[in-house]
Amino acid sequence: MMEAQVNDPAGMELSHLRVVLVETTHPGNIGAAARAMKNMGLSRLYLVNPARFPHADATARASGADDLLAKAVSCASLDEALTGCGLVFGASARLRTISWPQVDPRQCAGMAAAANGNTEVALVFGREHAGLTNVELEQCHYLVHIPANPAFSSLNLAAAVQILAYEMRLSLDTEAAPPVKLDRPDTTLATADELAGLYRHLEQTMIDIGFLDPARPRQLMRRLRRLFNRAHLDRMELNILRGILKAAQARAKDSSRG
């Protein structure tokens, strides 16, 4: 079905948002998610290892949003899909046993709107049967949970995309949803890939200086990720931390020689 080309200014304002679907099993859900996005003016779809894509079911369920499918970005890992993102939300049907900062869809949309201008924002959705793993969730700054019947809280994947996309659109109407203030509106936040580099460097340094025993890592990296996520590091702060780590590594090397 072709639609007339209509200019959507809201779509421009939502262009810093990407929707990331992780290892989706049913291609129909990918199509339905694309449709939900296009209805709300979102356009950037990232697919991490979809089971079957492209697929006729995806095109059928997209019913007119096949342009989003055509330009969907296929990625081999979540890391790759999050490259360049400074703010990442992971949608989860379950309240996790690990505690992680949590927001509802409206707060999520407010924060995403506040980040607009200098920060790329990702909304990450999990597998139909298993959701997101804890390791994947740790790559997100916040967990976003759609309030639902606690005895039946898992929505269809595309329905979850629809609700978040709708909140994103609603957040542009500042009368309906007053803008949320981010602590750091004017700085360029460190991106997911820069943070991943910091975490690798931190882990290695802690091993080098004898603080972390790789045989018994416990919850240390998870706790540190949570700490740094909360801080919303900008790029300069991240570089300072990496400089400190480098100096600590050099010292550890010297003292092990001497």
Ligand code: SAH
């Ligand atoms: N059985 C899975 C549910 C997967 S539903 C589980 O227990 O985790 C597929 C995806 O849709 C989820 O990974 C999540 O990203 C999204 N989703 C479904 N229900 C949701 C809810 N209530 N809140 C937030 N996201 C939800």
